[in-house]
Amino acid sequence: MQQYPPWQLEYAKFTDDAVERIKSYADDTHLEREWMCYVYEQDYGIMVSGESMPHLYRDDSGKEQIFRSKERAEEYLVGHGLSGAVTPVYQLGSVSYGDESRIEVNPESKSTQDNAIRGLQKANKKWTIHGHPLKDGKIYTGRQYFSSTDILDEYVNTRDNNSPVVQFVVYPHQQTDTNTGRKVIHNRVRVLIFPDSKTIMDAMKSASPNTDPAGITRENGFNNNQEDGSLANEAGADWFAFQEALGKKGYMGIVDIEGKRGGAKGAEGGSTDLDTETNEGGGLTLGAEGTTSLFKSAIMVGVSATVLFLGFHKLFRSQELASDNMVINDMNAEEGPHWWHQ
Secondary structure, three states: OOOOOHHHHHHOOEOHHHHHHHHHHHOOHHHOOOEEEEEEEEEEEEEEOOOOOOEEOEOOOOOEOOEOOHHHHHHHHHHOOOOOEEEEEEEEOOOEEOOOOOOOOOHHHHHHHHHHHHOOOHHHEEEEEEEOOOEOOEEEHHHHOOOHHHHHHHHHHHHHHOOOEEEEEEEEEEEEOOOOOOEEEEEEEEEEEEOOHHHHHHHHHHHOOOOOHHHOOOOOOOOEEOOOOOEEOOOOOOHHHHHHHHHHOOOEEEEEHHHOOOOEOOEOOOOEEEOOOOOOEOOEOOOOOOOOOHHHHHHHHOOOHHHHHHHHHHHHHHHHHOOOOOEEOOOOOOOOOOHHHO
């Protein structure tokens, strides 16, 4: 699996059930409600190579093989002569909704709820995943990234303690269907990894040459709107450029999740992987706007009539939401603070 960038290996740990939940939670983005849930590392799967990115092994019937224990997964791997690696998998807890930029829940109660409803153990809780919805019916490009409130605390923790952190944000993205030329909206997941202190400090130095990576704190690192409407912080950290710098190192990437089951050409397991906002990656050639459609993806892999029908439904629904003036190229729009950072 060393041929894959770290962000792909992290995303590939999501089970099919987890991805379907992400899609379900994000489908109501037009309601302008932010959502979040915990990501648990519970149960095991077998990571195998795919056409353009790794994925969890499925048997000949297409069923994803998930095991309660590492030992059972290893027995299956050896017994079936598979070429792959046993890995813990990601499961999602129950969802919580807020408004367009804020969510308030009780963390302890939420963990208890995840255990009662989903059987997920508090000790297995690893990360958070949350969604940035539409704002005022528009897609603001700045909200397609992690905000300073999303990642400042994690940056400081990794820098000072060398503790790895993985984060996921889901957001709507407008793109062009290459078959019809129509505007459509797809859900995308941005994966961001802070692997160690040196890597993130190097990335920050690359993104903000005049900023001291060691001098960024909670007191000076949060963005604030300036008099001219721009975003800035006292430390001088460019958090957007910082994420792109990590992407060049293989620690940030984007997945178009609309085809997880239907499949996208060049992406095993059905997800179109995009390296950064250039919308290129995974051996899949995309247009300037990241053009790929669920309709096209479904036909290419010959999925069942049921899945194809669902694909039509989602595509048409997305087209109803899309419009020519929907995207606001505004990098000065950020999400508000989140309770899990407080």
